[in-house]
Amino acid sequence: LRQLEKYEADFGTVILMDVKTGQIKSIVNLKRTEQDMYAEILNFAVARQIEPGSTMKLASIMAYFEDYGGSVEDTIDCKNGKYRFQGAPIDTYDSKKLGLASLKEVFAHSSNIGIGRLIYQYYDSDPDKFINRLYSFGLGQKSKIDLMGVPIPKLLSPKDKAWSRIALPWMSFGYGINFTALDILTLYNTIANNGYLVYPYLGYALREGSELRQISRDTIRHTIC
Secondary structure, eight states: OHHHHHHTOSEEEEEEEOTTTOBEEEEEEEEEOTTSOEEOOSOHHHHOEEOOGGGGHHHHHHHHHHHHOOOTTOEEEOGGGEEOOTTOSSOEEOSSOOSEEEHHHHHHTTOHHHHHHHHHHHHTTOHHHHHHHHHHTTTTSOOOOSOSOOOOOBOOOTTSTTOOTTHHHHHHTTOSOBEEHHHHHHHHHHHHTTTEEOOOBOOOEEEETTEEEEOOOOOOOEEOO
């Protein structure tokens, strides 16, 4: 609430998730009202889709590592912080003017140009390979959380009318695609969980009178990276 007030944000959401089990311990959502107050109006964490922006760069680098055996020491030319991707109407700018840089530097400085050029270089001839890798990370799947109103993530493919020359590099740094905060958290939780994907869930038991009956869940998990 203090951060929302400080930055006069439209809304904010926080999710606390158990890394090993995927159990959601807490969700808080606050929206700015017409009275300039903040209130719990909508479960933004689960129901509101947004462009993931730079949080997507982790998935892009992971895809490169998985498909091409890449390393954080591999290099890419970031064009001194200014570059126009093929078909783009405007230039892409980075806040940090990097030249030839390692992927470790590219990621640390959140270079759109570096990530975009990396993914374009390796996947332009077969963009479906990149998209299929994202699906293997769980990013294209509707969240399995036990709540209603969960949307299906929006991932572009070459079959879509909206696909263009810029779709692939822009997708790599989080433009033109939509996820919920819970979708993004599920990916990052997988990294924290040493590559094991676990699905988020909320309820752990049903109450019948004074008795609690634990909900039986599929505990199968698999590695994505």
